[in-house]
Amino acid sequence: MIVRSLFIGLVTTSLLLALLALSRLLNSHEKEIVEISPVEIVTLESSPPPPELSEPEEPEDTPPPPAPKIEFPDMVDDFDAPEMAFSLTRIDLRTPIQSFNTSSAPAALPIVPKPSAPTKPTYEKPTIPKPVAKKSYYSSGELDGIPQTIRMGGFRWPSHATGTTGRIKLLLEINESGRVRVISVVSSTNSSLNTSAKRVAVGSRFTSPRKNGQKVKARFYKTYNLKKP
Numbered sequence: 163m164i165v166r167s168l169f170i171g172l173v174t175t176s177l178l179l180a181l182l183a184l185s186r187l188l189n190s191h192e193k194e195i196v197e198i199s200p201v202e203i204v205t206l207e208s209s210p211p212p213p214e215l216s217e218p219e220e221p222e223d224t225p226p227p228p229a230p231k232i233e234f235p236d237m238v239d240d241f242d243a244p245e246m247a248f249s250l251t252r253i254d255l256r257t258p259i260q261s262f263n264t265s266s267a268p269a270a271l272p273i274v275p276k277p278s279a280p281t282k283p284t285y286e287k288p289t290i291p292k293p294v295a296k297k298s299y300y301s302s303g304e305l306d307g308i309p310q311t312i313r314m315g316g317f318r319w320p321s322h323a324t325g326t327t328g329r330i331k332l333l334l335e336i337n338e339s340g341r342v343r344v345i346s347v348v349s350s351t352n353s354s355l356n357t358s359a360k361r362v363a364v365g366s367r368f369t370s371p372r373k374n375g376q377k378v379k380a381r382f383y384k385t386y387n388l389k390k391p
Contacts, residue, residue, distance in 0.1 A: 299335060302382040306372045309336055309380065315365020317358045319390050326390040328352030330359035334384050338377035340368045348383060359386045 302308055330352070333345040344360045363384060371380035 296378070299379040299381045300371065300373050302380065304373060305378075305380055306375070308382070309340065309368040309371050311366060311368055312340065313365075313367040315362040317362045317365075317388070319388075320354060320358055323352065323354040323358075323390075325352050325354075328355035328359070328388045329385065330356055330388065331383060331385045332359060332363055333381060334363055335379060335381045336368050336371055337379050338370055340370050342366055342368065345381065352388075355388050358388060362386055362388075 328351050330350040331348040333348055335343045335345050337343070342363050344363050347356050347359075350356050350359075363386070370377045372378065
């Protein structure tokens with residue numbers, strides 16, 4: 163199958179080459195045809211010369227016509243102008259000029275004060291209060307206010323206590339946080355209740371004592387009235 167295809171291709175190629183060679187042989191024997199056509203030659207006549215320009219003739223000097231005369235019969239003949247006399251006076255320009263003198267002295271010029279230099283603004287330093295020496299504690303009269311009781315301490319009636327009531331006065335010290343410390347027992351109507359009164363005081367809490375807005379320690383007296391339940 164492949165050989166057959168190759169054979170057909172070779173035959174086709176050879177035929178095409180033969181046709182190409184034959185067409186070249188035919189074209190080489192054709193004669194060239196040249197057409198010759200006559201050319202008509204036309205000659206032009208020379209153009210005529212341009213006309214000469216003549217200068218314009220200057221007009222002859224002719225005198226101007228006389229001006230018409232105007233006559234005034236009734237105006238000029240009867241008018242007599244009066245004679246006027248003029249006298250010229252001579253002015254002497256060398257007359258001295260009197261100078262202006264005054265006996266008073268000229269006024270003094272006003273004195274303009276010089277602008278003063280701008281003054282710097284003065285600022286007053288704020289007065290800072292000197293710190294007051296802090297005491298170890300303050301009395302109730304020196305405080306901003308008396309500390310208030312926040313919580314009251316509890317107690318139990320002692321079994322060995324005599325009587326049914328007792329009035330105990332204590333000297334207390336309250337620190338900056340409001341805690342209580344008993345300094346001493348000032349007076350007591352029932353000594354068997356002194357310990358119970360101290361327990362009530364130590365178990366209590368107060369507002370922080372203040373002096374000029376600052377927390378301080380304070381000492382003051384506190385009386386407890388105890389009753390048997």
